[in-house]
Amino acid sequence: MARILVGVKRVIDYAVKIRVKPDKTGVVTDGVKHSMNPFDEIAVEEAVRLKEKKIASEIIAVSCGPAQSQDVIRTALAMGVDKGIHVEVSGKEYETLQPIHVSKILAKIAQNEKCDMVILGKQAIDDDANQTAQMTAAVLDWPQAVFASKIEKGENEITVTREIDGGLETIKCKLPAVISADLRLNEPRYATLPNIMKAKKKPITKTTPKDLGVDVAPRIKIVSVEDPPVRQAGVILPDVDALVAKLKEGGHVP
Amino acid sequence: MSLRSKVITLYKNLLHLGKDWPTGYDFFRHRLHKAFTKNKDVNDPEEIKKLIKHGEFVQKEIEALYMLKKYRTLKRRYNIGNNSPQQIRKPYKA
Numbered sequence: 001m002a003r004i005l006v007g008v009k010r011v012i013d014y015a016v017k018i019r020v021k022p023d024k025t026g027v028v029t030d031g032v033k034h035s036m037n038p039f040d041e042i043a044v045e046e047a048v049r050l051k052e053k054k055i056a057s058e059i060i061a062v063s064c065g066p067a068q069s070q071d072v073i074r075t076a077l078a079m080g081v082d083k084g085i086h087v088e089v090s091g092k093e094y095e096t097l098q099p100i101h102v103s104k105i106l107a108k109i110a111q112n113e114k115c116d117m118v119i120l121g122k123q124a125i126d127d128d129a130n131q132t133a134q135m136t137a138a139v140l141d142w143p144q145a146v147f148a149s150k151i152e153k154g155e156n157e158i159t160v161t162r163e164i165d166g167g168l169e170t171i172k173c174k175l176p177a178v179i180s181a182d183l184r185l186n187e188p189r190y191a192t193l194p195n196i197m198k199a200k201k202k203p204i205t206k207t208t209p210k211d212l213g214v215d216v217a218p219r220i221k222i223v224s225v226e227d228p229p230v231r232q233a234g235v236i237l238p239d240v241d242a243l244v245a246k247l248k249e250g251g252h253v254p
Numbered sequence: 255m256s257l258r259s260k261v262i263t264l265y266k267n268l269l270h271l272g273k274d275w276p277t278g279y280d281f282f283r284h285r286l287h288k289a290f291t292k293n294k295d296v297n298d299p300e301e302i303k304k305l306i307k308h309g310e311f312v313q314k315e316i317e318a319l320y321m322l323k324k325y326r327t328l329k330r331r332y333n334i335g336n337n338s339p340q341q342i343r344k345p346y347k348a
């Protein structure tokens with residue numbers, strides 16, 4: 001029976017329109033709805049399904065971030081995770097927290113908790129880094145099966161179907177391993193009210209990067225955060241000749 | 255569980271779902287309240303059971319709606335699924 005570690009990140013909800021702060025230091029997060037990163041929901045769902053199939057014995061959810069990150073751990077617990085670990089990183093440190101730091105934290109916890117599988121979302125919808133799973137595998141020196149769209153467990157190995165350019169790739173790798181979930185791995189369940197209530201009894205342990213011996217000193221400096229360029233308005237042309245002339249002018253046709 | 259508390263639980267569960275409603279919680283709450291008060295005079299236990307069944311069905315439908323909305327948004331945003339072999343240009347053969 002495997003022990004599974006899942007990573008959950010608290011991000012601005014996917015349906016919210018993102019606004020950049022006027023001083024260009026970041027995006028507006030105050031009073032904005034946050035929720036669990038959708039790809040992490042898929043990772044959690046997969047872990048829960050493995051538990052329902054009696055392949056996994058225990059699932060642990062980890063989140064790194066400020067105090068509010070506990071909300072997403074609660075959501076994970078409501079979906080069927082057994083216990084949560086909240087790694088508290090707040091304020092200035094959280095702004096420059098990068099996949100390199102998170103991967104070291106996750107690796108450390110995976111070793112402490114003697115996990116056989118680490119399942120993460122392939123990327124977070126806020127920074128779109130798509131690095132944490134790969135880096136975690138590197139730090140642990142475990143095999144990685146990223147962009148998984150299907151996971152099957154064998155004796156002491158897993159068969160993972162991966163989403164790659166131009167189709168699918170099936171790989172086999174030994175456990176322990178790090179897996180990252182792609183969009184089509186499964187359909188995550190909804191955390192219903194009764195389950196949220198029940199999840200309140202489940203334990204959440206609090207820790208800090210310092211306790212884990214991970215240095216979270218910033219590696220980067222945020223220089224400027226800017227809005228993407230606004231799409232320019234189109235024009236309506238009277239006839240085909242005008243269109244051809246315009247296209248030639250723009251260099252789109254020879 | 256008595257029928258009365260079953261109805262209350264259903265109402266609470268639906269209210270919780272309504273917090274994520276695309277056009278806002280208030281819109282959902284008013285509609286939900288109206289839907290429940292419409293049947294407040296129903297006394298026949300069988301009829302109430304049927305209505306609860308329907309409510310649970312609506313609950314499932316809303317969950318499915320949210321899931322689909324999220325899935326579609328992400329698929330569009332990240333252009334996932336546009337990598338089928340037919341759509342990718344074949345490598346140049348000399």
